[in-house]
Amino acid sequence: MCEQLMKLLFLTMGFQFSINLLVDAIPLSNSVLYKDSDPIVQMNVADFKSTIMATSNAWLIEFYSSWCGHCIDFAPAFIQLANDVKGWEKVIKVGAVDCAKDENIPLCRDFEIMGYPTIKFFPAFTDATQLGVARTGSKKVDSIRFSMIDYIEQQFVEKKAPPHWPLLGPLQNETIDDLWSHYNNNEIILLFEAVDNSKYWSREAIMDAHQYAPHYPPIRRVNAMRQDLITKYNVRSLPAFVFLERTGKSEVYQVQPDREYMKKIMRKFFDSENEAAVVIPKSTHTTREPHVVHEDVKPAKDVVYMADLEGALLYAFGHEVSIHKLIAGKELTALKKLIDVLDRYFPGRTGMKETIHTLRRNLENYKKQIGGEEFAELWRNALNGRETNQEWVGCRGSRPNFRGYPCGLWTTFHTLTVSYALKHPDDSEVDPALVLQAMKGFIKYFFGCAHCSNHFIDMAEDELNPIESVKSPRQAVLWLWAAHNKVNRRIASDASEDPKAPKIQFPASHNCPECRVDGVEREEAVYDYLVKLYSSEHINSTGLLVQTFPARSGSSRIQSLPLGTLSFTSYDISLCAAIYLVSSLILMLVLCRILVKRRRFVRKQVYDVCGKLM
Ligand SMILES: Cc1cc2nc3c(=O)[nH]c(=O)nc-3n(C[C@H](O)[C@H](O)[C@H](O)COP(=O)(O)OP(=O)(O)OC[C@H]3O[C@@H](n4cnc5c(N)ncnc54)[C@H](O)[C@@H]3O)c2cc1C
Ligand SMILES: *[C@@H]1O[C@H](CO)[C@@H](O)[C@H](O)[C@H]1NC(C)=O
Ligand SMILES: *[C@@H]1O[C@H](CO)[C@@H](O)[C@H](O)[C@H]1NC(C)=O
Numbered sequence: 001m002c003e004q005l006m007k008l009l010f011l012t013m014g015f016q017f018s019i020n021l022l023v024d025a026i027p028l029s030n031s032v033l034y035k036d037s038d039p040i041v042q043m044n045v046a047d048f049k050s051t052i053m054a055t056s057n058a059w060l061i062e063f064y065s066s067w068c069g070h071c072i073d074f075a076p077a078f079i080q081l082a083n084d085v086k087g088w089e090k091v092i093k094v095g096a097v098d099c100a101k102d103e104n105i106p107l108c109r110d111f112e113i114m115g116y117p118t119i120k121f122f123p124a125f126t127d128a129t130q131l132g133v134a135r136t137g138s139k140k141v142d143s144i145r146f147s148m149i150d151y152i153e154q155q156f157v158e159k160k161a162p163p164h165w166p167l168l169g170p171l172q173n174e175t176i177d178d179l180w181s182h183y184n185n186n187e188i189i190l191l192f193e194a195v196d197n198s199k200y201w202s203r204e205a206i207m208d209a210h211q212y213a214p215h216y217p218p219i220r221r222v223n224a225m226r227q228d229l230i231t232k233y234n235v236r237s238l239p240a241f242v243f244l245e246r247t248g249k250s251e252v253y254q255v256q257p258d259r260e261y262m263k264k265i266m267r268k269f270f271d272s273e274n275e276a277a278v279v280i281p282k283s284t285h286t287t288r289e290p291h292v293v294h295e296d297v298k299p300a301k302d303v304v305y306m307a308d309l310e311g312a313l314l315y316a317f318g319h320e321v322s323i324h325k326l327i328a329g330k331e332l333t334a335l336k337k338l339i340d341v342l343d344r345y346f347p348g349r350t351g352m353k354e355t356i357h358t359l360r361r362n363l364e365n366y367k368k369q370i371g372g373e374e375f376a377e378l379w380r381n382a383l384n385g386r387e388t389n390q391e392w393v394g395c396r397g398s399r400p401n402f403r404g405y406p407c408g409l410w411t412t413f414h415t416l417t418v419s420y421a422l423k424h425p426d427d428s429e430v431d432p433a434l435v436l437q438a439m440k441g442f443i444k445y446f447f448g449c450a451h452c453s454n455h456f457i458d459m460a461e462d463e464l465n466p467i468e469s470v471k472s473p474r475q476a477v478l479w480l481w482a483a484h485n486k487v488n489r490r491i492a493s494d495a496s497e498d499p500k501a502p503k504i505q506f507p508a509s510h511n512c513p514e515c516r517v518d519g520v521e522r523e524e525a526v527y528d529y530l531v532k533l534y535s536s537e538h539i540n541s542t543g544l545l546v547q548t549f550p551a552r553s554g555s556s557r558i559q560s561l562p563l564g565t566l567s568f569t570s571y572d573i574s575l576c577a578a579i580y581l582v583s584s585l586i587l588m589l590v591l592c593r594i595l596v597k598r599r600r601f602v603r604k605q606v607y608d609v610c611g612k613l614m
Contacts, residue, residue: 032066032098033075033401039086040079041095045107048097049128056162058092058124058155060148061132063108065100065116067404068449069496074117074139076495081141085148087211091165092148099448100405102319109323109372115450119144121151123160149203166210168203170221176229176244179220186246187217194238194257195224202239205262216266217243241265302511302533304411305393307543310352312408313342314388317359320446322376328369334441336363341438345419346412347536349544351386358382393543402498406449410484411534413439417480418534421473433470436460436479440467455490459483477530478523481506507533 034040043051043061052059062078064071082094099108099116111120111131117139120132135147153168155161170193171179179188189209191202206219222229224238233242233250241253241262255265321327327335339360346356359382363370370378395411397403416435424430431437440460447453460467460483470476485505492503507515507529514525532538 032096033064033072034079034096038079039082039089039094041093043095043097044101045104048107052095052122053126053128055093056124056164057090058152059095059122059126059132060092060135060144060151061095061097061120061122063097063099063111063113063116063118063120065448066098066401067100067406068116068452069406069491069494070449070451071117072401072496073494077139077141078117081144084141085145085207088148088207090210090213091152091207099323100319105319105323105376106373109325112325113323114448115453116448118450121148123155123158124162125160145204146200149200149207152207153203166206166213166218167220168206170223171226171229176232180246183218185214185217188244189217189219190222190229190233190242190244191219191255192222192230192235192238192240192242193224199257201257201259201262204259205266208259208263209266300508300510302507303394304415304534304539305395305543306349306539306541307390307393307545308395308408309346309348309412309415309539310544311390311392311395312405312412313346313348313352313356314390315405316409316442316446317379318376318388320448322372322379323448324372324375324446326369326371327375330441331445332366332369334438334445336360338438338442339363341416341420341435345416345423345435347415347419347539355382355384355386358384387545390545391543394540397498398500399498402496403501406452409447414477414480414484414530415534415536415539417473417477418531419536421477422531422535424473430473432472432476433467434476435473436467436470436476439480452487455487456483459486474527478527481526481530 032042034042040062041051052061064074066072078094078096085092085094097104097107099105099113119135121135122130122132126132133151135144135151137143137147149168152161152165155165156167156169171190174182191205193202202219202221206221209216209219222242224230229235233252235242235252237254239255239257241255243251243253253265255261321335324331339356342356343353343360346353348356359378362378362382363375392404392408395403395405395407397407413435416439420435440457443453443456447456459465465479467479470479488503488505491497497503505516507526509516512525512529515522515529
């Protein structure tokens with residue numbers, strides 16, 4: 001008998017082991033939202049500091065993420081802004097950094113970028129220690145331009161403005177003679193402002209004209225305090241434009257307090273010859289890939305792909321969490337909560353489950369805090385060499401900046417609520433909102449799309465229907481569905497919408513005709529639909545990376561692997577073999593012991609065989 005067992009054992013050991021582990025991924029595209037021709041200096045981890053340090057202009061820099069809906073929506077405005085102020089380059093330049101790129105994680109972590117888009121100002125001659133000043137408030141072009149002016153004025157107050165910057169403040173007690181001795185030009189323009197004038201038109205005119213300096217005369221503001229000058233130049237109505245010549249000649253024009261109007265006036269004064277001075281240096285920093293249009297976007301049938309779930313986790317941990325400088329307090333609690341939930345309910349492949357489990361165990365050692373870099377290290381260790389360049393499948397957008405990560409994240413959370421509901425059909429024992437709470441914590445502290453995060457927290461804490469009001473795991477599934485539909489409704493036809501994946505009230509009626517009858521949603525049918533769509537046995541494994549262990553550089557890709565086959569990837573087979581091996585050993589030991597006990601008369605013989613094993 002022992003001999004037979006031994007034979008089996010050898011068979012098993014002879015089995016070619018090639019444990020294919022899981023994967024990874026990040027599926028982020030190379031996309032960027034800006035073209036080389038846009039007057040936006042695109043920077044990355046390698047050239048950021050060298051580009052902004054030691055320049056005599058200040059900087060306005062957008063830290064964005066190419067998948068973030070608000071960044072996509074905001075991009076046209078940012079381009080418009082950059083074009084609008086490209087004449088201001090000698091004083092302030094516009095730049096951008098894509099924090100969604102893995103290589104930029106250290107950069108965005110160093111500058112403590114927690115939400116996208118984040119706009120920051122940096123002074124002229126900034127040094128490596130400065131984190132910049134974050135700008136909050138409206139993302140309208142005018143509003144940002146005004147805050148650029150405010151920032152520049154602040155630089156004068158802080159005495160950080162280089163001497164070549166134009167003075168934006170109004171004349172104080174200087175005389176006209178003071179001006180002539182201060183400037184070398186033979187002409188000076190004075191802009192007389194109305195009493196209550198707190199508007200930006202005159203400062204914008206100064207900035208707009210400065211690009212032509214020294215060919216264009218310096219412009220100074222004069223406010224109503226300088227009654228002496230008003231009288232001297234016989235200014236009868238405000239605002240006014242007074243053109244002075246060194247010879248003593250002066251001309252007075254009535255103007256409108258408006259930037260465009262001023263541009264026209266100024267052009268009239270100094271057109272033709274100065275046009276040549278308007279050479280806008282072309283940005284030499286290019287990080288942008290050509291705009292790829294993916295034609296093979298998945299059709300409208302709803303399918304959940306494991307590749308998207310894994311992709312979302314890879315990005316969430318490898319990027320979003322790792323980009324934090326320090327994770328402590330509530331953030332750490334939220335992170336652990338999510339990992340706990342994933343560890344227990346993520347219906348993933350064994351390799352990913354192992355990764356999550358390892359991460360959870362190792363993170364337990366951090367009671368109070370963990371640095372982002374350290375977390376990244378834990379994550380890498382947990383991945384144990386598994387590949388991380390998983391591409392999006394169901395969440396693949398028709399362009400690189402569409403869909404992707406946020407789509408994968410939604411999909412993951414729907415999958416988790418369903419997995420939880422199926423594991424706990426009997427509601428009473430468990431916290432019905434466990435998954436939703438874990439999701440809320442993650443979205444609140446780690447989801448880089450700042451507006452998305454705020455909106456989601458508003459929904460989660462909405463008095464009428466907060467997460468806490470959810471009474472069962474089943475209701476949690478429906479809560480998330482309804483919340484997602486609210487988001488879909490709110491952002492339908494925004495610039496971030498993929499034309500090939502329009503935002504609809506889910507599910508589409510052609511996928512589930514019984515989910516909506518006469519325009520009224522039927523929760524019963526919706527629930528059944530969601531459970532079917534998101535349950536583990538329906539998750540499609542098309543496009544998953546095959547993991548080799550230990551990981552090799554090349555990654556093979558399963559082109560189309562039906563679900564049935566998933567359970568028999570070579571990883572699984574190897575795992576079976578391993579389990580089989582261990583079981584065989586145990587079984588042999590047990591049997592041998594029985595044999596030894598029962599048949600004492602053959603004891604010696606049996607011991608010969610089993611003794612080697614023991
Ligand atoms: C928590 C969160 C909040 C967000 N808030 C904003 C925001 O405020 N503004 C913004 O511009 N973007 C927001 N986003 C991003 C946005 O919702 C989309 O994820 C992104 O635009 C990509 O859209 P998509 O077409 O891939 O589909 P997604 O909306 O990402 O959906 C992914 C998949 O889920 C399925 N699905 C769709 N609706 C439902 C539903 N109701 N129930 C179940 N399954 C569904 C579909 O199969 C769909 O393909 C948010 C994302 C998240 C995760
Ligand atoms: C203008 O005011 C400053 C102080 O604000 C003073 O130092 C300076 O002498 C004044 N100049 C004239 C010409 O009055
Ligand atoms: C998985 O998805 C692919 C592509 O969408 C499809 O061809 C295949 O039939 C699906 N497999 C299963 C088992 O549904």
